[in-house]
Amino acid sequence: MNDKTKEGLEKSSNFIKEIVELDLENGKHGGKVHTRFPPEPNGYLHIGHAKAICIDFGIAKDYQGQCNLRFDDTNPIQEDIEYVESIQEDIKWLGFDWEDRMYYASDYFEKLYAYAVELIKMGKAYVDDLTPEEIREYRGEIKVPGKNSPYRDRSVEENLDLFERMRAGEFEDGSKTLRSKIDMSSGNMNMRDPIIYRIKRAHHHRTGDKWCIYPMYDFTHCLSDMLEGITHSLCTLEFEDHRPLYDWYLDNLKTPCHPQQIEFARLNVTYTLTSKRKLQKLVNDGIVAGWDDPRMPTISGLRRRGFTSGSIKDFCDRVGVAKAASVVDIALLNFCLREELNKTANRVMVVLDPLKVVIDNYPEDKVEWFDAENNPEDENGGTRKVPFTKEFYIEREDFREEANRKYFRMKLGHEVRIKHAYYVKAESVVKDDAGNIMEVHCTYDPASRGGWTDDGRKVKGTLHWVSAAHAVPAEVRLYDNLFTEENPGKSDKEISEILNPNSVEVIEALAEPSLKELKPETSVQFLRKGYFITDRYDHSAEKLVFNRTVGLRDSFAKKVK
């Protein structure tokens, strides 16, 4: 990022900052800023959460405040310890720190119960015996008011007794609920006597079997925020309709502080899904290998694909914060990554589709080791040695028997540079019976040693290559979008219909020998082929496995027709 851009981003404000700054000016919330990131541990974090994390932690940091991590674990059947661990790992990897403030909504179960009792005592909550089906019927429809439950007017004493017995486990799952007494005719469906507690005998990953009743999100969230002294409770747009309820609980319970809920648009990215539920389905259906499959938009998937935390944060900054529903082009994410990797990733030579080249006038057994620059963008990047021999491989697409002037790779009778080595001229080809080119025979100019001459000769094309005698087998995996629809989350079609059948392509390639030294999870740029990350070493096949992180921007592809 250049300084001008950076300055622009730092200066850019958004509506959340404006609210916070106004509150600070007015001394609201005691002049403090305290936010929270509140995931439900029911799946892995994805790129959409990255935006929320950047906003939640970012706002706190910008105003010298704090941000808590809180697991919103009120629905035990969805949740699992695996997810609470991965969530922590991913937030840390992104570079954010909740310090000693990691909480669970389940920490507050006892307090929440007491608040519910409080509501009952005020006559603002009642135990309802309606079945789930009946509750739905009584709720009415969007344009039709609901009607009161026949149990709505039970006495405080009866409600207190019933609620206590709900907790004690005297009633069947689903047979009773505790509901807020608000307004069954409200235009806002959330205000039509929303449920506070349901009976659900499920093992909770933290509280075990202690509870058989669990509080609902709306009741839990505002009170958890309040208990933690949160000042600004940032969430996504779909909770706008919940804000009146958020405020209702806090107002009626006369809590010592009242956090402000502020909503922003959730992140959508072209060709990707940002819905935990749908990602869960991809995992369950075996469409991907797991939550960290390199094609997944999860933080762990992106990490394995080779995305850096810096590029993800940069992306979130550039996407901005607003209330208009939007779909951001995946090209921006890729740009952020390339911008970083261009500066940091060493260049290496790997041939993905080999074509043999023989230098007829080069000695049979000679090996020359040339110094190759690791990264032209990094002065301190150093060099490595690459071996040059009579026979080597180039990219099959880098040779044509005949081509126009616009094609400046290898063609018969023309000189090209073999990067770091020599100028060579293609003289003839060897074909098989079917007419396929098997070998290209060339001559080299000894005076061009090192890939340069002093006579001012112009050589436009420079090719990457790998010595035939030293080539190291490598498996490279090229990834593409998982979906063919630009906005798969909004598509009317079934997931199976919009899956990209070519989302991963596995290629056996040949690499320069220095790659044998590469450690796992190192990002490199394969010259002209994009950025790759070492995934692992396959010992049984004695080869390296690479994931392609992102391709190079290749505006030339159209021109080289």
Next chain:
RNA sequence: UGGGCUGUAGUAUAAUGGUAGUACAGCGGGUUCUGGUUCCGUAUGUGGGGGUUCGACUCCUCCCAGCCCAACCA
């Protein structure tokens, strides 16, 4: 009986009554031992109609379009 929200280049986001700016994507070109990088240049925008005003993306009004809400999910 419906309620809530949102509309600024292709995309995303600034401009709070005073020159519509930035980034990505696009297009054209220079440099380059990567057709990468980099540098220079360039086209494209305030959903629509009225109104207020010297002046409107901004204020008023009507219309249009899109998104969210009817789990004992979050």
